[in-house]
Amino acid sequence: MTASPLVIVGDALLDIDIDGSATRLSPEAPVPVVDVERGWQRPGGAGLAALLAARTHDDVVLITGVADDAAGRQLSELLTSSGVRVVALPMRGSTVSKTRVRAGGQSVLRIDRGDAAPVPGPLPRAAAEALAGAGAICVADYGRGVAALPALREALRAAAAHTPVVWDPHPRGADPVPGCRLVTPNEDEAQHFCGASRVPGELLRDRWDADAVCVTLGARGARVFGADGTRTHVVTPALATGSVREDTCGAGDRFAVAATAALAEGADTLAAVAAAVDAAARFVAAGGAAGVSSPVPAAHGGPLADTDHGTTDAVTLAARLRAEGRTVVATGGCFDLLHTGHIRLLRTARELGDALIVLINSDDSVRALKGPSRPVMPAEDRARVLAALACVDAVAVFDEATPADLLDAIAPDIWVKGGDYTADQLPEADVVTRHGGDVVIVPTVAGYSSSALIAAARSGQPTER
Structure with missing residues (x-):
């Protein structure tokens, strides 16, 4: 952890994702009709960069414009509840929000609302103090005016003389101020x-008078152009991959934040870029921005967004989907401390059908399996975290050693289990096959284990990857 805060500067947006299914065309026009099933929301733009920074740093400050409207208040709540200190700049207009509509995992439509723009003027004292005391600064410019404010630019220029500044530029944004340690455009x-x-x-x-420019290349890594004329290619690490389409939303923000954090810790530029490439690759492999999203209100997300994801909801959902001739997928486990291996399993499972239902062990069931010190997170919290993931449609809790009784009620078309099992080793497999379902085993991601992560956290030792 850094003693001084990480400061994020830029345009914060509200991102809303709506997921559903499309099985017919509208009679009014040749466009799909999307039946809404789930919705989730998260801070976007510089807000997402701050949210990602707060996952690994205790002291994160976001300097951004916040409009005084319902969406602005929701955006502020999402940020502050995640541990981000927001220094609000005056704005006029309404909060910019982007709503993405998807059906069967494919994008159908994006709806943009809002015209918020920052009001030029003196820099608020809280913003000036945050920049002056920052351990490192990340400018996430999304081209909506914050990074172009004259008073803010002057403060950033002064800060760059003694503090690492990473600038993630935008085609419609302002030029980086001179003296940035690193500027990170994509290709x-x-x-x-x-x-x-x-x-x-x-x-x-x-042109930008930067110490270095790093051109990010997606899956091919990044190329660093240093002040001495050197060019260095940093490759993406080899990670376990599955059959799912990887969501790169937020990867650029994760890259810029990771590079900023590494520079704050004293890393040189190449080491910071290597850390950022690794962090961005792992972020995408773990599900991208969907993993840091929260359920949206019912007005946005439809009837499933406000449910408590209990057993009745899971059974009712499965029955409705089967009646529509759609494929129901289920998976299960303790999910006590969610990690990358879990996310890979869940996303792989969701890609096998039209909805994913997750069955989790109750607290008593976990204790019987793992011992008296488990679970770390109670069932209610584990269910809430899982239900917030984009790839999960419902969550149900079971008390027994296996989910056989619940599977009997849900009767999924596909039962997915992670590990090195074979189908005949799973006691619940008979229930699934009796209903005509299939059992699919997904290999675990090497190096990730809830038990190992919990043991390491309790001992104060870092986990090995």
Whole structure:
């Protein structure tokens, strides 16, 4: 942890994702009709960068514009409840929100609302103090005016003389202030800024008077252009992959935040970029921005968004989907301290059908399996965390050693289990196959175990990967 705060600067948005199914076309036009099943929300833009920073740092400050409307208040609540200190700049207009509608995992439509813009003027004292005392600063420019404010730019220019500044630029945004330690355009952005230049990183480093420019290349890693004319390619680490489509939403923010954090800890530029490439790759592998989303209000998310995800809901949902001829997938386990292996399992399972129901052991059931010191998280909290994931449609709790009785009621088309089992080793497999369902075993992700993570946390020792 850093003694000084990580400060995030930029445009905060409200992102809303609506997921459903599309099995017919509208009679009014040749467009799909989406039956809404789930919805979730999260801070977007610089708000997402701050949220990601707060997952690993105790002291995170976000300097951003916040409009005085319902969406702005919701955005502020999402941030502050995640441990982010918000320093609000005056705004005019309404909060910018982006609503993405998906059916069967495919994007159908995006609806943008809001016209908020920052009001130029003196920099609030709280913002000036945060920048002056920052351990490192990340500017997440989303082209909506915060990074172009003259007073803020002057403070950033002064801070860059003694504090690492990482600037994630936007094609519609302001140029980075001179003296940034690192500027991180992606490949398309770099070409936009440079036109047909074959070496955009070198040109941009000189144009922006930055110590280094890092052009991010997605799955191919990143290329760093240093002040001494060197070029270094940092490759993406090899991670376990599955058959799912990986969601890269938020990967750029995760990269910029990880690089900022590494610089705050004293890393040199190449080491910071290597840490950022690794962090962004793991973020995408773990489900991307969906893993930090919360259920939206019923007005946005439809009838499933406000349920308590109990047993009745799971059984009712399964019955309705089966009646519609759709594929119900279920998986189960303790899920006591959610980790990357769990996310991979859940996303893989969800891709096998039209809905995923997660069955979790009750507290008594976990104690019987794991011992008196478990679970770390009570069933209610475990269910709430799982239900907030985009790939989970319902959660149910069972008290027995196995979920056989609950599976009998749900009768899933596919039962997914993670590990090195075979189908005949699972006591609940007979129930699934009796209803005509199939059992699918998904290999675990090496290096991830709730028991190991909990033991390491209790001993104060870092876990090995």
